[in-house]
Every structure is written in C-alpha cells, then in structure tokens.
Amino acid sequence: MRIGIVGLPYVGKTSLFNALTQSQAETGTYIAKKGSNLSSVKVPDERLESLAQLLNPKKVIPTSIDYVDLAGVSKGEVAQGALETGVIADLRGVDALLHVVRVFADDTVPHVEGSVDAKRDIETIDIELTFADLQVIDRRLDRLRRELRTQSVPALEHERTVLEKCKAALEGGTSLREIEFSPEDEKAIRGYGFLTQKPMLLILNIGEDQLDQAEALSTAVASYAQQPQTEIIALAAKLEMEIGQLDADDAEIFLSEMGLNESALIRVIHGSYRLLGLITFFTVLSSELKAWTLKGGMTALDAARAIHTDIARGFIRAETIHWETLVECGSLVKAREQGLLSLEGKDYVVHDGDVLTIRFNV
C-alpha cells in the first residue's frame, strides 16, 4: 500500500514524513527541493509481537506501508501544467492521500497565502485535485468523441457516459469520493487513478502549544470529514518528528509527558487502515512469522494470491484460527489437536487477526 503526502508548500509534509518513517529528509522553508521522498514503514502490531513470543519463529516480518512525500502544490499550479510531470503525476499511483494542513502558528515559517486558515487551504488543495481530474477527463472525452464519431464501440460509449457523469460532479463541486459507482462504472475509470476518488486523511498540523486544543481544532473543520472516505487527525508533526528521533524508551517517556498516548505513526497507520478498510492476517511458514495486509471483505483465495500466485493456483483449503485463540491455546499443533482450526474453502472471508495456513499443491 502506498500513501501520498500532499499539501501546500511549507505546511510540514516532510516533517510528518520523517515522523512516520523515522527518516531524516531535509525540512525547512529555504530548500526549493522538488524531488520526492519515499520510505517504507513497518507496521507496528502488538498481535504480531504476542504471536512472536509464543511461536518463537526464526524470523518475524511485519507488513509495511510506503509513504511518498511530495513537493508542495501551489494554488493555480495544476492549471499551469503540473499535470504531466511532478506531484500530480506521482499521485496517480497512490492508494490514499494524506493531506497536511497547517494549523500551527509560527512567524518564522512563512505561509504561502500570508495567513493560517485551515478551511481555505483544504479547499485550495481540493480545487487543485479537482482541476487535475477534470483535465484528464476533458482530454479523454475529446478523444472518445472523435473516435465514436466514426464507429460505435459499446465499451467506449460506456466509458464516455461514466466520464461525463464524473465531469458533471466535479464541475458541481462534488468530489468523486462522494459518488457511488456501480462495479462496471468503477471498472471503466479505475485506470485513471482519479485523485478526488482516493481516500483522504486530513492531517491538521498543530503546534506543540496547541495539543490541548486538538479536538476543538478538528471540530472546526469536521464538515470536511463527513465526506465519505475522509478522516481527520490532528497532530504536531515537528514534535512527532523529534520524538521519532529518540530511542524507544525515551520516546515513550516523552509521549506520556506531553499527554500523548500514541505516537503519530500509530495514529496515522490506524487511520489509514480504517480509511482503506484494510485488515491484517498472519502466516507461519517454515519458522517465518509474517503479517500481511488485505482489503476487508477479501477471501482466502485473495489471501493466497497475496502470498504467491502459485499458492492461489493450487489452493486446496485454508486452516484458520484467530490470533488470540492461538495465543491462548499455545501452539498450532495443540490448536489442531483440540480441533480449534477451522477448515475453510476459497470463498472464506478473511477476518482481521486471522492466522492462516494455506494448503495447496502445485
């Protein structure tokens, strides 16, 4: 899974990226750096730790999320052709957007719009993303109209209808996130990676002096989180970045002193999982304990495919047990003896926290 960090310039995107990925990417207003930073984060998971203690595997492999930190998007930038290259192009392939909005006050950090105003900035970025989608749609519609003038192709006509629906929505100020597409319609536009269709985590970057106002500040922009597939998290990116550079024990002491019970990393990862409807399952294979990410509602066959296409092809059955049941009972061998493993077929819907053993032949 890949998550793109977007926002206006100088709002704290790279600071957040560093906090999430424990990276040391350069922050600061005086670096006109246009490249992007990419880092993969191991998803911390207490369940995996409990299983590791129990099973004592040779290797423990957590699941991971990739974060891409991009250059700031300025007002009007998309209209000037940022579409082809740069930030907007980089965003097409991500699964979700993390939009960093500046809330912290600091006279030494300039704001591109001259003042701090979270609502205005959320709208500014929304408009840029909307323009970017509209540009893609208009271009494609032009071509489709030309092609369909000389011949009738049902699939292309269907695509045109869906794109026209998207265009009307966007021009009316509705993001594609808010539209429910039928599976056929969804399929017709999936390849475009529309930005306003991607789940969005709004990150309010508050100052460390505003930690006690986090809830009130979030409420002030809550109307934006009522959109489907949108959530708000308030955090202090710079502070979290500094905490991320401490060793684990010091970080814990520091967090509790600041009245924070969970690090930004944990909150953002949990938020991303909720937002994307993701679940985790575990496998134990030749003394290797591994966590995997899957979309909620997916089946044992999808899980098998995530592990290896051969395993999916030769799928016989899945033996499943909830991680907690396994921890209580002590080992997979005992679980099998006590009849605690369920034998499931291809269509079994995988639950969050399942430990799966997939039987297959190739």
Ligand SMILES: Nc1nc2c(ncn2[C@@H]2O[C@H](COP(=O)(O)OP(=O)(O)OP(=O)(O)O)[C@@H](O)[C@H]2O)c(=O)[nH]1
């Ligand atoms: N006081 C304060 N300063 C912050 C906070 N977050 C970021 N900054 C400062 O804001 C400046 C810009 O931070 P970056 O993380 O580089 O912001 P960015 O959004 O990545 O900027 P660009 O990539 O240039 O668009 C740096 O000087 C940070 O130290 C914060 O929560 N409080």
Ligand SMILES: [Mg+2]
């Ligand atoms: Mg940056």
